[in-house]
Amino acid sequence: xxxxxxxxxxxxxxxxxxxxxxxxxxxxxxxxxxxxxxxxxxxxxxxxxxxxxxxxxxxxxxxxxxxxxxxxxxxxxxxxxxxxxxxxxxxxxxxxxxxxxxxxxxxxxxxxxxxxxxxxxxxxxxxxxxxxxxxxxxxxxxxxxxxxxxxxxxxxxxxxxxxxxxxxxxxxxxxxxxxxxxxxxxxxxxxxxxxxxxxxxxxxxxxxxxxxxxxxxxxxxxxxxxxxxxxxxxxxxxxxxxxxxxxxxxxxxxxxxx
Numbered sequence: 001x002x003x004x005x006x007x008x009x010x011x012x013x014x015x016x017x018x019x020x021x022x023x024x025x026x027x028x029x030x031x032x033x034x035x036x037x038x039x040x041x042x043x044x045x046x047x048x049x050x051x052x053x054x055x056x057x058x059x060x061x062x063x064x065x066x067x068x069x070x071x072x073x074x075x076x077x078x079x080x081x082x083x084x085x086x087x088x089x090x091x092x093x094x095x096x097x098x099x100x101x102x103x104x105x106x107x108x109x110x111x112x113x114x115x116x117x118x119x120x121x122x123x124x125x126x127x128x129x130x131x132x133x134x135x136x137x138x139x140x141x142x143x144x145x146x147x148x149x150x151x152x153x154x155x156x157x158x159x160x161x162x163x164x165x166x167x168x169x170x171x172x173x174x175x176x177x178x179x180x181x182x183x184x185x186x187x188x189x190x191x192x193x194x195x196x197x198x199x200x201x202x203x204x205x206x207x208x209x210x211x212x213x214x215x216x217x218x219x220x221x222x223x224x225x226x227x228x229x230x231x232x233x234x235x236x237x238x239x240x241x242x243x244x245x246x247x248x249x250x251x252x253x254x255x256x257x258x
Contacts, residue, residue: 004033005055011048011198012191013041020056025064026110031084035091042096045257048198048205050095051190052118053102059127060111065136085110086142092117093213096206098197102190103127103177108165113143116150119209121177122190123168129176130165149216150176201239201255 005016015037017024024030041047054060063085092099092114101107101118106128115121115129123129131140131147140147140160147156155174159166171177181189197205211230215223234240238256246253 002033003027003030004037006037008046009191010195011046012051012194013044013047013049014051014053014187014191015041017052017054017060020054020058022064023058023061023106024054024056024111025061026085026114027064028081028084030064031088035084035088038088038091038095038099042094047097048200048202049097049194050099051102051187051194052099052114053187053190054104056105058105058111059101059103059107060114061106062109062111062132082142085113089113089117089142089146093119093209096209097202098194098205098209100190100194102186103129103168104184104186106130106165109133109140110143113140113146116143116146116176120190120193121171122179122181122186122193123171123177124181124183124186125168126183127168127171127186128165129168129171130163131160132163132165134161134163147176150174201237201243201253202257203237203239203255204234204243207234207237 003017003019005018007014007016015034017030019025019027019030038050041050098119100120100122101115103115103121103123104127107115108128108130109132112129112131131143133140144160151174158164166174166176168177168180172180179189207230211227215226218226238258242256243253
C-alpha cells in the first residue's frame with residue numbers, strides 16, 4: 001500500500017494521505033504522489049472535485065524533518081526536495097477541479113500550508129491548525145505565501161511569531177476554514193460539497209477556478225479587464241448555451257464539458 005490512496009465516490013475523488021504511523025508527515029514520496037494525484041485528477045473526465053483527507057489521528061504533522069524536508073542527502077539535494085513541496089503548493093490552485101480539505105485532526109506547519117492551498121476547507125471541531133516551526137528555530141517560509149492570501153495580517157503575524165495554533169472555530173473566524181463540523185463528519189461534508197461542484201459544468205468550473213486564482217494578484221483595473229475577457233469566453237462555450245437553454249426550457253442541463 002502506498003503513501004497516497006485514492007477512492008472514487010461518484011464524480012468526487014477522495015485522495016488520502018496514508019502515512020498514519022508518521023502522522024502523515026510530508027516525505028518526498030508523499031509530496032511526489034500528491035502532485036501526481038492532483039495532475040491525474042485535473043485531466044480525469046470522471047472527476048469534478050477532489051477531497052483531500054488523511055488516515056490516522058492526524059491530518060498532517062508538517063514536513064518530514066528526517067527526510068528530504070530536512071537536510072538528509074546534503075544541502076543541494078535537500079533544497080531540491082523542498083522545491084517539490086513548492087510545486088505541490090502550486091499544483092493545487094492550478095488543478096482544473098476544486099480541491100476540498102477534510103481536516104479531522106491536527107494540521108501543522110507544511111500540513112497547514114497544504115490545507116490553506118485548498119479551495120475549500122472543512123474541519124472537525126477537534127482539529128488544530130498551527131505553525132510550530134519557530135519553536136525549532138525555523139520559520140514557515142513557503143506556507144506563508146499561501147497563508148497571507150487567506151488570513152488577516154495581524155492574526156497571522158501572531159500565529160507565526162509565537163508558533164501557536166488555532167482551533168477549528170478560531171480558524172473559521174479568520175477565514176481559513178469554511179465549515180466546522182462534529183467529530184467524524186468532515187469527510188462526508190467535504191464529499192457533499194464536492195458532489196455539488198461536480199454536478200456543475202466541468203468546463204465552466206475549470207475556467208472559473210483558473211480566473212479566480214489569476215486575478216488574486218492583479219490590480220483592480222487589470223482584474224476587471226481580465227474578467228471581461230473571461231466572460232466573453234464563457235459565453236462562447238457549449239455548456240453556457242446549454243445552461244441558458246435549459247433554464248429557459250425549465251429542464252435540467254446536460255453538460256458537455258466544452
